[in-house]
Amino acid sequence: MRYRFMNDYGAPRPFWGDDGACGDDEPLLPSDLEREVRAWSTQFEQLFDWQHGWPDEATAVAHEAEGRRLYDEVQRALPHDTITFQYWETAYRTDR
Template identity: 40%
Template sequence: MMHYKMMNEYTVDWPFWNVWATTNEHPSLCAEEDPPLPHLPEDLAQRIRQWARQFNDHFSWETGWPSREMARAHEEEGRRLHGQVVAALPDDIVDLDYWETGYTAPPAAN
C-alpha cells in the first residue's frame, strides 16, 4: 500500500506526491509513472495532466484564478478526478490537497 497526495504545485505536470517516501512532513514529488500508470486509465492520466496544466497556465501566486468561475470549475474537476483516482487505486491511500482557492475579484461597478 502507498500513500499519495494529489496536489497542484507550480511547474509540476504530474501532481502526485509520495507521502511515505520522506521522513519529514513534506512529501516528495512522484515520478511520471507513479502511481503506476497501468492502474490509472490513460484517459484519466491525460485529464489529470490537463488539470495540472490549467493550474500552471492560469493560477497566479499573486492573484489566484482569473475568475470565480474558473476557480470553481477547477476545484470541481479536481474533486472528480480525485474520486476516479481513488476508485482506480483501491489498495492505496490518495488524499486531495486542494489549496488553490483564491481568485481575482471583478472590479467594482461604478
C-alpha cells in the first residue's frame, strides 16, 4: 500500500491513501506508535492556526522534528508499504 503521512484539519490520524483519509485501523500500527502519531495530530489540531501557523518558531521546529521522527518509526513498522512524508505546516507567528 501507499500512504501519505501528513497533518490536516479535522483528521485524527495523519494517514492518507489514494481515496483520502485512512480509517482508524489503516495502516495498522503498534499501539505505542499509534498513540504517538495521534498525539502529534492532536497537537497540530490544537496549536496550528490556519491564518498564523504555530504560536512560535520553537513549537514549529519541535513539531516538524517529531513528525520526522515518527515518519522514520512508521517506515520501520510498515516495511512493505510506501510512506511519503508531506510537511506543509511551516508557518509560525513572529509578532509576539
